[in-house]
Amino acid sequence: MKTNLNRFLPPSAARRMRTLIVGLCAFGVAAFILSCETVNRTVMIPPMIPGAKFVGSETCAQCHEDLAKGFKTATHARLEAKGKNAEGAGCESCHGPGSLHVDAGGGHNTADKITILNPGKDPRTCFQCHLDKRGEFSLPHSHPVLHGKMTCTDCHNPHKGSAIVAGGTALLDKNETCFKCHKAQKGPFVFQHEAMREGCTVCHAVHGSVNAKMLKERNQMLCLKCHFQQQTARGQILIGGRDHAAFLKTGTCWSAGCHEAVHGSNESSSQRF
Secondary structure (H helix, E strand, O other): OHHHHHHHOOHHHHHHHHHHHHHHHHHHHHHHHHHHHOOOOEEEOOOOOOOOOOOOHHHHHOOOHHHHHHHOOOHHHHEEEOOOOOOOOOOHHHHOOOHHHHHOOOOOEEOOEEOOOOOOOOOHHHHOOOHHHHHHHOOOEEOOOOOOOOOHHHOEOOOOOOOEOOOOOOOOOOOHHHHOOOHHHOOOOOEEOOHHHHOHHHOEOOOEEOOHHHEOOOOOHHHHOOOOOEOOOOOOOEEOOEEOHHHHOOOOOOOOOOOOOOOEEOOOHHHOO
């Protein structure tokens, strides 16, 4: 390599080129090793609490036994905190170092001093990793997490399973997370919108959207993603055997008294999608 470089480059340039090649090789090896070590884990820097030190998940489990048992199945169990004295921090990856919490005998705040972070009250703990969700909550139509009227843990269980309440292998239907609050949309209905069987997220961006009602698409474009259109003649759009060309120009499928019961109806199948 040295001979070949010297043949085409001045000695000083050849030395710089060799240094660059060695550096790139070292970087590639380091990246490969890191990728192998973290293939099933997310490496993160844990939040810090002034004056607190890491105590380890085993210490947390002494009081929070139920949470510790279920945490082995949690998506968040793959988190691995990195930093000074934070190796394998586990619980403290999200809650911060827990020595002050332990010394205070529990409690989130003692004499106005934060002893441990509580994602159930402050979503900023979750936003340390889920930056995209913070952005979605800032969109014009979103769940009021940033306004303090909801928290991430209203819909998510970070300590067990897939982190989605009623999700994963839970026996409850995946829509149950939404139905905890949106009871009127649950039914049962005589005529159910088939999309309900697929889940609320088929139509709704649950963290936030630029569209009203947190819909994924605006106006009739949302419905046309599923409802087949057939054009047999110019200016004609058949949906369900009926020409909808004139209706589609008016705005939304759920306006003008056509399909107002978008989740389901007990009166008429024509009121559903």
